[in-house]
Amino acid sequence: MTSLSDVSRPVRLGTWPTPLEPMPRLAESLGLGAEDLWIKRDDLVGLGGGGNKIRKLEWLCGAAVAEGATHLVTTGAPQSNHARLTAAAGARLGLETVLVLAGTPDIAAQGNLALDALFGATCVWAGAVDGPALTAAAEEVASRLRAEGALPAVIPFGGSSALGARGYASCGHELLMQDPGLDTVVVAVGSGGTMAGLVHALGARRVLGVHCGAVSDPAGAVATLASELSGAPLAPDSLRLRMDQVGESYSTLAAPVMDAMNRTARSEGIALDPVYTGRAVAGLIAAVADGDITPGRRTVFLHTGGLPGLFGHSGALEATAADLASRSLTP
Numbered sequence: 446m447t448s449l450s451d452v453s454r455p456v457r458l459g460t461w462p463t464p465l466e467p468m469p470r471l472a473e474s475l476g477l478g479a480e481d482l483w484i485k486r487d488d489l490v491g492l493g494g495g496g497n498k499i500r501k502l503e504w505l506c507g508a509a510v511a512e513g514a515t516h517l518v519t520t521g522a523p524q525s526n527h528a529r530l531t532a533a534a535g536a537r538l539g540l541e542t543v544l545v546l547a548g549t550p551d552i553a554a555q556g557n558l559a560l561d562a563l564f565g566a567t568c569v570w571a572g573a574v575d576g577p578a579l580t581a582a583a584e585e586v587a588s589r590l591r592a593e594g595a596l597p598a599v600i601p602f603g604g605s606s607a608l609g610a611r612g613y614a615s616c617g618h619e620l621l622m623q624d625p626g627l628d629t630v631v632v633a634v635g636s637g638g639t640m641a642g643l644v645h646a647l648g649a650r651r652v653l654g655v656h657c658g659a660v661s662d663p664a665g666a667v668a669t670l671a672s673e674l675s676g677a678p679l680a681p682d683s684l685r686l687r688m689d690q691v692g693e694s695y696s697t698l699a700a701p702v703m704d705a706m707n708r709t710a711r712s713e714g715i716a717l718d719p720v721y722t723g724r725a726v727a728g729l730i731a732a733v734a735d736g737d738i739t740p741g742r743r744t745v746f747l748h749t750g751g752l753p754g755l756f757g758h759s760g761a762l763e764a765t766a767a768d769l770a771s772r773s774l775t776p
């Protein structure tokens with residue numbers, strides 16, 4: 446079986462370093478100083494519409510290419526940014542991409558799915574399954590491909606293995622070069638590899654994760670990956686992790702998240718997505734309100750991408766349509 450763990454040279458997929466820019470108007474609207482809040486633009490990595498999965502895929506695809514893979518196989522929700530960026534990486538590297546998605550083929554091909562199609566990915570619909578069943582379905586697809594003489598590389602859910610998380614250890618080092626005095630990096634947490642890599646590079650105290658509802662035990666997931674990276678155990682309760690921004694479920698939109706999306710867009714001209722980055726900024730706003738983030742210190746929001754998901758999220762599109770209607774002038 447193809448293992449991605451023992452080869453460790455990344456391929457280049459993105460454009461580095463990503464910019465670090467101030468957000469003075471959002472900062473002042475939150476009661477912070479104009480210089481206190483910055484944004485790290487990992488939405489601008491270049492390939493495939495951008496986003497945090499590219500740094501992980503540089504390592505994971507590096508291993509796949511070194512092992513002579515013909516196919517990339519990965520899993521996700523229908524609106525998975527990771528699936529979309531794996532398809533883009535496959536296209537860039539000349540590999541076939543197979544996406545094993547939790548859902549049924551009647552789901553509208555909007556948002557990320559439209560881009561999956563554009564990048565030429567093949568979708569396998571696994572039905573309404575849980576995480577372990579989705580992983581099993583991907584292994585089955587990989588076995589079938591092997592039986593046909595192909596060499597598939599299975600990329601883990603969200604690109605989150607210790608190997609993939611190395612991409613965010615590098616991001617942490619890149620951030621320290623850009624701003625040696627940074628106090629706190631705020632990041633959305635899905636499968637956990639992004640936060641784990643940052644914790645490895647910056648230490649647990651400087652990383653504030655905001656759980657987005659993609660996994661049941663985010664602290665455990667991040668701590669396991671960070672421990673694998675460093676070779677030393679990390680206690681889950683040493684992590685700074687906010688659990689208060691999920692709302693009803695992973696796919697629903699809570700009012701504070703829509704508010705964070707509106708505030709960021711209207712003060713800085715920067716668009717967030719309703720699943721990850723909207724929740725991360727909602728968590729940042731809550732952290733300022735309860736004193737976990739304070740004026741006079743440098744806070745960096747890591748923009749992890751995800752904008753295509755806005756165009757495949759019915760709740761967010763209904764909210765923006767209603768908002769637009771409420772502000773329309775009659776001629």
Ligand SMILES: *Cc1c(COP(=O)(O)O)cnc(C)c1O
Binds near residue numbers: 497633635640718722
């Ligand atoms: C996947 C994703 C995250 C979460 O990253 P993990 O490493 O899975 O925790 C955050 N933001 C966006 C836009 C994502 O697509």
